[in-house]
Amino acid sequence: MPEDPQGRSDFSRLPHESVQRLTRPLARFLRIEAVAAAVLLFFTVAAVGLANSPWAEAFLGVWETPMGLQIGSLAFVRSMKDWIGDGLMTLFFFLVAVELKRELVLGELRQPRMAALSVSAALGGMAVPAALYLLLQSGQPGEAGWGVVMSTDTAFVIGCLALLKSRIPQSLRVFMLSLAIVDDIGAILVVAIGYGHDLSWSALAFAVVGLAVVRLMALVGIRSIALYVLAGVFIWFAVDRSGVHATISGVLLGLMTPTGRWVSDERLYGILDRVIAYPAGNEGSGDTRDRQSLRLAETAARETLAPAERIQIALHPWVAYLVMPLFAFANAGVSLSPGDLGGSISVAVFVGFALGKPAGILAFTWLALRLGAMRPPELEWKLLAGGGILAGIGFTMALFISNLAFDRSLLDQAKLGIFLASLFSAAVGLAFLFRVTRQKNRAP
Numbered sequence: 001m002p003e004d005p006q007g008r009s010d011f012s013r014l015p016h017e018s019v020q021r022l023t024r025p026l027a028r029f030l031r032i033e034a035v036a037a038a039v040l041l042f043f044t045v046a047a048v049g050l051a052n053s054p055w056a057e058a059f060l061g062v063w064e065t066p067m068g069l070q071i072g073s074l075a076f077v078r079s080m081k082d083w084i085g086d087g088l089m090t091l092f093f094f095l096v097a098v099e100l101k102r103e104l105v106l107g108e109l110r111q112p113r114m115a116a117l118s119v120s121a122a123l124g125g126m127a128v129p130a131a132l133y134l135l136l137q138s139g140q141p142g143e144a145g146w147g148v149v150m151s152t153d154t155a156f157v158i159g160c161l162a163l164l165k166s167r168i169p170q171s172l173r174v175f176m177l178s179l180a181i182v183d184d185i186g187a188i189l190v191v192a193i194g195y196g197h198d199l200s201w202s203a204l205a206f207a208v209v210g211l212a213v214v215r216l217m218a219l220v221g222i223r224s225i226a227l228y229v230l231a232g233v234f235i236w237f238a239v240d241r242s243g244v245h246a247t248i249s250g251v252l253l254g255l256m257t258p259t260g261r262w263v264s265d266e267r268l269y270g271i272l273d274r275v276i277a278y279p280a281g282n283e284g285s286g287d288t289r290d291r292q293s294l295r296l297a298e299t300a301a302r303e304t305l306a307p308a309e310r311i312q313i314a315l316h317p318w319v320a321y322l323v324m325p326l327f328a329f330a331n332a333g334v335s336l337s338p339g340d341l342g343g344s345i346s347v348a349v350f351v352g353f354a355l356g357k358p359a360g361i362l363a364f365t366w367l368a369l370r371l372g373a374m375r376p377p378e379l380e381w382k383l384l385a386g387g388g389i390l391a392g393i394g395f396t397m398a399l400f401i402s403n404l405a406f407d408r409s410l411l412d413q414a415k416l417g418i419f420l421a422s423l424f425s426a427a428v429g430l431a432f433l434f435r436v437t438r439q440k441n442r443a444p
Helices: 021-032 031-051 056-062 082-105 111-137 141-149 154-167 170-194 201-220 225-242 248-257 265-277 287-303 307-331 344-370 381-390 396-405 408-443
Strands: 066-071 075-079
Touching: 031 056, 031 154, 066 082, 075 082, 075 344, 082 154, 082 225, 082 248, 082 307, 082 396, 111 141, 111 170, 111 344, 141 170, 141 344, 141 396, 141 408, 154 170, 154 381, 154 408, 170 248, 170 381, 201 225, 201 248, 225 248, 287 396, 307 396, 344 381, 344 408, 381 408, 396 408
Parallel strands: none
Antiparallel strands: 066 075
16 A cells, blocks of 8 residues: 555555556547547548448448337337437537537637637638539539538547647647637538428427426536436437437537536535544444545535536547547448549539638638737737648538438549548648748747
């Protein structure tokens, strides 16, 4: 047992377990931001490789396996690929909404002038690529895919920035993260408005009732995670049946997640003092005073973190290392054909991402600064240009929207355009930022 300098046993730490020799290095490894992007890239490459291998038919057919349940006349049956896109991706959208709310309440976006810079850049990064795409696809079969080129892939962009480490200022990471979050919310609205189906008002009414119940539960102080999960599942099914894309339920619930703490630090310390005041005796395993105090301390320690923060800590690894890679594995499989390289949809997607994204971000950033937005001094225009190029990496949400916008005959062209634009933007953006920061570090 570890001892302090006075020779006393050190009970101020948790007990040591042999397995920690493995888990601690792994935990430190998983904290690296680039890991999520590396995992996503691995499954993307694997999906493309399998889709162009002798096992392509079997690989692509697995994702079309029907799954679900039927209760009376209500049938919830769809392919495995659709369950991943409509079900598991709801967790991704939920996490994005929680992050957005935390940024609005506690982060950089709570400062209006600072938020205006990221929001304006995100708007430009959505509007200009969509306009370029429509310009190239007007009157053609791929015209409905304008929403594909609007979103930036957060994981890949942050992963690319992580490769540059301390060469870039923290303000660029914050700017790009805020931009990507706003970008994702814009893409979610596009999904809800541009790619919805005929509405069922009765199902929407059930969804609204479910949201009202969740709000009421929060107001009266119900803190059971299980009850909120059950309510969330009910809302998901109601939204799914309404004709609005089911992932919107994740956005709504994420924005409703509280960012305030229930237990203050002062109250926590007071409760911990109570634990110390009643040391363990020899009463056995009954409901003794010291055990009551320990349970109280457990609850207090948990509730010193806001629900939004607890959820983000618990959910982020699952979304980063399971949901998004699984989505990429199911959706990134595209049969590469030389004939698709010059396809009009591939070209329009590439131009929208590779040219429209940086142009829109820089133009709207300049406009925002002219109108009074605030830019950190170290966030130079060269860095903004590099970040704008990286924003052309539009992978997860682009694939998500392309599945809604295109039929099978056009989908491969869209996927090919997404892949080429993402590779181009990552390579050029990293090379540009590397050169800019190298020149800056050499300057006297």
